[in-house]
Amino acid sequence: MELAIYFSNLKRLEQMDDALRYIDTKNISTYLFGTIFSMNPNLYDYSINLSSLTWLRSVQDAGYDFSRLYFGQEFCQNLIPSPDELEQAYYISMQLGWNFTYVTNGYLTEEGHDKIRANIEKMKEIRANLEIVVNDWGTLNIIHNEYPQLMGHMVLGRVLNKQTRLNLFSHAGQMPPVHMASIDTPEKDIRFAQLNAFRDISLSNPDYLREVKNWGFTSVDLDMTPQAVSRPDDGWGLFLGYYFPWNFIAAARNCPTAGVLEPQRTFIMTDKPCGRACQQYNCSKHMLQFEQAVLQRGTTLFCCSEDFIDQYFSGKIPYERLIYEPYIPL
């Protein structure tokens, strides 16, 4: 298995040593712990950084170490790194002797594509040995037409893989609620069929899988979900990566965090430049009704997967790459 680490911007990447610094919080008394951390969802990603490092240790203790850097922004096109930042990230990965993966955005506009083109051009200019995560159909079209050399080095990103994230409707060991109006089938049979359906993703469609490979994809990235994914013994013939510990449930272009500085951005798109409030404030709903840590960062709702990752860390579910997110990729 390959171990990758994911940073969405250069500032976070430059703080990598600190991000990976393990502190055993068992040694902190509860009252002192509460002076730093709290139930405020805006603070979850810090405490989960510490707990996720415990899980990471178990992987490293099994003999795996980082050999790949994931770098780039998946969810907000206002935060796409500049060509210079991408170049610096690339050289940092080279210095570490790691492979490099450029993570591109989901659902880009015309202007977003201009930024992606500039970044790929920069990578071409420095003759970077590049793998690219594709999260947008338009980006795939651009690669096919303008950068065909990237085919065979592409990952079908988690934004384009529409696996159902069941986190909001279930927690470890519990089934989601079902609406039984007008249905005669026993509820347990419906639950069973639904869960199997949620495990069975579009990649299992042979007509689609063939085209995914023809398009130049050799890998696929997914999120860890409680129900997991049904993957055939041949692994679809694709290299599979899982993100940990943050999976995303939903994303938007309207952004409540941007709304901290400019309220209308909470619900509507504007043409004005974004004030990037997300680099200064965390802004999330408090949703205690969910068992897992569910919180919003920027445009995107995330969920911590720690409550249901045993099956992914015990070897029960095979995969080829673990993509560690020390912080929510914002």
Place this chain on the structure above:
Amino acid sequence: MFVTFGLDTTDTPNKIKEYMKYGAEEFFAGFIPRNWLSKYGWEVCPNRRPLGHTYNFLQVADLREVANAIHDNGGRLNLAINAHDNGSERLPYLRATVETMEQFNPDGYIVADPAVMFSLKAWGINKPIHLSTGVGCFSSEAVRFFCKQFNIRRVVIPRKLTIREIKLYIDNLKDVNVEFEIMIIGYRCYFNDEDCHSVHSGSRRNLCGDVSLGQTFVTRRFPDNWKDVVQSIIDDPNGAFKEGSLLNEFRKHMAQPVPPPPRYDDDGPYCGGLDQELAKAVYQNCGLCAIKPFRDMGVHCLKVPLRGSSEFKLQSLKLVHKVMTHENPTPEFCRGLVDSPAFCDALTNCYYNVPEAHPNMK
């Protein structure tokens, strides 16, 4: 410009004739056969509207009746099979559903999942495809990608784009033979449809309800040295409480004032009184003021997606028709039709940002 109008089980041939008087040249609907429902229940739905029996046709006879009424009156019918993710186990059920739908000679299929587009091809179904908003075609390049591979008649442009971005998008597709459809009224989604991986269910409030109703907190981000602070309280628990300690400095940083949390409902509950509340109940989100710029830039079709909102559908359609057919439907004209200043003043009710409609907004 014409309207494509969502049908549900409350619609009858007579109602369809009435809708057609108001610019609905085209209709769309979903169908869930009984054997699908018995196997998967509502939540695993072929079209993301699993909220109960009024949203989808369940009986072949009912669908046949509306399909005949539409075609007999010169209209068109497109069927929605726009679930985002469709595993192989469901394909035989989906194929049977499509083969049943084919009996009614639909004019096209609204599809979100590229895997289903390939399946339709493999099943020999060559009807035109409408790229659902669930595909997430935010750019001309994305549309070109699908046009290269499938018989694409139309793209439903995602709702979370600005009017300027949509114009740029359409201008960049002048050489491609594709129609543009815009959603114009009704519920707008808190997140982007195409990027929402939750499950709709009639058994509980949906994810977007949880999120939009939750209390919002704004907090400063932790300072970069937060791990030093954690380490310091391990190293010297008593010293942490002294003036000048890292913990003290940390707490001072976090205690600095922050801006108030933004509100999704803009003015809060009860603001605007019944004036706003009534219009909100009928229209939910409204893009009437954007119809003129969309018409000017060459949008072909306005989507009125009100499946399941039977009591308000006709009123919304009439409004859209009035604006669509008016020579110069200014924001003032549109506001006059809605007749609820409080509703129109609250930008959160808008589908699209039309600055001229809110001249006092900074």
